[in-house]
Amino acid sequence: MTNTALLRQDLARELAARGRLTDPAWRAAVEAVPRELFLGDAVFRPHGTRWEPVRREQLDDDEWLRMVHSDTTWVTQVDGIGAREATAPVAGRPTSSGTLPSLVARMLELADVRDGHRVLEIGTGTGYSTAVLCHRLGDEHVYSAEYDETVAAAAAQHLRAAGCSPHLVVGDGLRGHQDGADYDTVIATCAVRTVPPSWLWQLRDGGGITTTISGWMLGSGLIRLVLDEEGVAHGRFAADPVSYMLARPHERPPRSTFYAHPGSTRETRLSPDLLDDWTGLFVAQLGAPSAELVRLAEGVALVDAATGSQAWTEPDGAGGGWRVHQDGPLHLWDQVEDALDAWQKAGSPDQTAFGMTVTEWDQVVWLGDPEGPCWRLPT
The missing domain is CATH 3.30.310 (TATA-Binding Protein)
Incomplete structure (x- = not known):
């Protein structure tokens, strides 16, 4: 039988060698949390323009365990259809996934989470990153919100199986969760077009928001914002080419077939x-x-x-x-x-040249410094 503890150690060693896991506390969490518990017994993989379900029983146990412990994002739901429910490749947009562990580690390290911090995670997903947070901080310091009731129920099962009992919330994470405020850190495992004001209201002074800013072209930028005592959040984008699924309320509207008008x-x-x-x-x-x-x-x-x-x-x-x-x-x-x-x-710089300023009433991305070229995000 495959030793999953060794697979987790191999994964942590690989991430550390690539500079994705520099904090010993997060490395210990990756080595401890069994990822196989969070992916169930079926996932989707790309199959041309569709998504093909792969079930655990189709593979030998060793192959399955090595697959789920790889540094890969495994899609678990496409347009509301779970991988276990699908009997053939399906078309559509992924709506839930198990994020690749290197990105989980990168988000947590960028967020500068420290022992004793109270964290609100937006997007429980499979529950894997929630469990990693629980290992580091303790269950009582971790709050996690999931929009999809089916996904939330599965995550709760996974977390119980892993021995974790964080505060789980089913509902729109864009509203945050007032009952756990004030938070030291908000971490979003989904992308947003704009930062919800509720995240600012529920954050302590000096607290941070780590999220990806995306939109309907699916361009994306990873950023950590820090809230000052005036209620204004500031930060610069990271260079990482990171993308997440858009939060459901921020998703692209339905679009009819494109017909080219001469104009x-x-x-x-x-x-x-x-x-x-x-x-x-x-x-x-x-x-x-x-x-x-x-x-x-x-x-x-x-x-x-x-x-x-x-x-x-x-x-x-x-x-x-x-x-x-x-x-x-x-x-x-x-x-x-x-x-x-x-x-x-400006010389076509990478995204580290861009920053963002967020207030309750205005959100601006700027190039170079706040006095440089700037663009207002949609409200």
């Missing part, structure tokens, strides 16, 4: 290939925060579901450049180009 046409100032760059996509999203990105066979399209505005690019033929067609009240490509132009003028 007004001009040559682009910048290539749509810039949106293939991690930071380039993040900046483009800052410029047009209400737009969803559609990848075309050649070029890209931007679609705003609320206004019907759209922009789409195509090669301009022999010239080697690009044309853009824009239609509707918002000139989406103009907004994107203005943002990308400001970024390029």
Whole structure:
């Protein structure tokens, strides 16, 4: 029989060698928490454009245990369908997963969680990261909120099996959890378009919020914000190319099939290939925060579901450049180009050059310093 303790030690050793696990206390937690308890007996893996269920009984025990102890994100639910329920590959968006352990460790180390801290985790998911927090801090200091009732029930089972009893909340984590406030740290294992004011209200002065800022183009930036005594949170983005699923209330709206309208046409100032760059996509999203990105066979399209505005690019033929067609009240490509132009003028830096200032009434991402180019997030 496979020794799972050795698998956990191997995983911790691998993460430490890659610089993802530098704190001995978090390393001890990774070595102690049995990840196999949190993934159940079925997960999804990519299968072309669909998600294929993989069941434990399909593999020998050693293969399954080595698989679930790898540094991999395993999707456990797609559009509300659990991996155990699926009988064939399914299409859709992942709606819950077991995050790869290196990212769990990175988030916890970035959050600067210390012994004795009271932590609110947004997104219990499988419960694995919750258990890691419990190992370090003690059950009484850990609060975790999960939006999906089915996912929350499974996580509670997993945590009981692991001997953990944190404070579990079923409901909208964007509202926080007032009963446990004030928190030293809020950690979100889902992405948000804007930081919910409730997280600020429930945080002690000097406390931190660690989250990913994302949007409908699925650009993403990881940040830790620290709350000052005036009730303003500040922070700079990390360089890590980290992405999480958007919180359910922040998800993209339903979009009908894209039809390219000719609209007004001009040559682009910048290539749509810039949106293939991690930071380039993040900046483009800052410029047009209400737009969803559609990848075309050649070029890209931007679609705003609320206004019907759209922009789409195509090669301009022999010239080697690009044309853009824009239609509707918002000139989406103009907004994107203005943002990308400001970024390029600053030397196209990575995301560590960007910071964010958050108040109850305003949220701004800035480049360089708060007096530099800036973009307001949607409210």
